[in-house]
Amino acid sequence: MGSALIDTGRWAEADDLLEEAATLAAVHKLRHLEIDVEALRVTLQALRGQPAVMPADPAWTAVGLEENRATHARLLHAAGTAAAAAGDFDGAFRHFRLLFDGDGAPLHYFLSHRSVADLAAAAQRTGQWEEAARIVAAVRTALGPRPTTRMTLLLHHAAALTGDPKDAEHHFRLATVNPVGEEWPLARAQARLHYAQWLRRRRRPLDARPLLATALESFTRLGAIGLAEEARGELRASGVATSPAPADPLAGLTAQQRQIVRLAAQGLRNREIAEQLMLSPRTVSYHLYNVYPKLGVSSRNQLRALLGDL
Missing domain, CATH: 1.25.40 (Serine Threonine Protein Phosphatase 5, Tetratricopeptide repeat)
Structure with missing residues (x-):
């Protein structure tokens, strides 16, 4: 699984x-x-x-x-x-x-x-x-x-x-045209990246750009930071200006902390989160106390706004 x-x-x-x-x-x-x-x-x-x-x-x-x-x-x-x-x-x-x-x-x-x-x-x-x-x-x-x-x-x-x-x-x-391939987004994006690199080496940057843009979007959505940077560099080399990728504010959290943050952003109280995750309310409170400064927020409303932008 x-x-x-x-x-x-x-x-x-x-x-x-x-x-x-x-x-x-x-x-x-x-x-x-x-x-x-x-x-x-x-x-x-x-x-x-x-x-x-x-x-x-x-x-x-x-x-x-x-x-x-x-x-x-x-x-x-x-x-x-x-x-x-x-x-x-x-x-x-x-x-x-x-x-x-x-x-x-x-x-x-x-x-x-x-x-x-x-x-x-x-x-x-x-x-x-x-x-x-x-x-x-x-x-x-x-x-x-x-x-x-x-x-x-x-x-x-x-x-x-x-x-x-x-x-x-x-x-x-x-390798890149069959729509069924979208079921495996990483493999599809890697194929597009390699195809675009092949095109660029043959001085066909205009053909490479749409492939790179799509690959970059997929890598960014997945959180594949290194591959996204590689695609972004290829795009710049093909003549397209790109902006740095926004950092994922949840990247530094543990899987359990991410669960707690998502539930808190949905409006659940600490006791409700604890019941759903089989934790104590004290543990939930402790995690939120430590996570809020990392995310630059101080309330559930700010947390909801932050996750809504992701």
């Missing part, structure tokens, strides 16, 4: 669910689940452009990764996403590449395949197109003639980045 919420752009809900799952895993000593949740949290932090620290080394050996390949795949994807967000594209390629064996067979039967466009993007940055193209071809063969819509879009995106240059625009268009 956490993975689905991240992929479909419902990141605030993912925060809340992952926090709940982490608590349950800790209480019941479900070490396997703890690592899965931590890997997803790192992935989400990296996508937001926040410092993302992978679980300590023991996490990689706390469960048998050969027997728990989904956990292994999530750890590798998180490490690759964090490396790419930090600008370490060699590290990103190395981690995404480990999702497949030497012949291109997937470590995990569907999680590995979903990282094929991430692998291609890292390869494009590091000059390892041929190796990535071999993996893309292996994935296409493994999925057969009728892959899912999601995998079809990801394969076109990956092929545009690593395949024959004369076919790149064809694949980029197929």
Whole structure:
């Protein structure tokens, strides 16, 4: 569920669910689940452009990764996403590449395949197109003639980045025009960004601008700060003046604090919030006392106005 919420752009809900799952895993000593949740949290932090620290080394050996390949795949994807967000594209390629064996067979039967466009993007940055193209071809063969819509879009995106240059625009268009792709807003925005970068390198800035503007809007709405800045820089380079993105005032709050703030902004009293979140009224009051100065407000009315502008 956490993975689905991240992929479909419902990141605030993912925060809340992952926090709940982490608590349950800790209480019941479900070490396997703890690592899965931590890997997803790192992935989400990296996508937001926040410092993302992978679980300590023991996490990689706390469960048998050969027997728990989904956990292994999530750890590798998180490490690759964090490396790419930090600008370490060699590290990103190395981690995404480990999702497949030497012949291109997937470590995990569907999680590995979903990282094929991430692998291609890292390869494009590091000059390892041929190796990535071999993996893309292996994935296409493994999925057969009728892959899912999601995998079809990801394969076109990956092929545009690593395949024959004369076919790149064809694949980029197929990766970005199907309206069903809007169900996965991050992947769709990344495809548009990469297509626009390809167009700019071919001195077609007018064609790149609408793609960049749409990608920037998607990244900003999601809260993908690093990717939004990359899109904004590409827009400036294409001749469009852009303004800095407004900071998200809730970004520095915990998932529980965000829940409390949203409910308070809706007009609920502390006791009502406490009942809904299964907390004590004193805990709710304590959180609001600490959160108000961070948000620059002093009342629920101001809080409602602030959230109404977001």
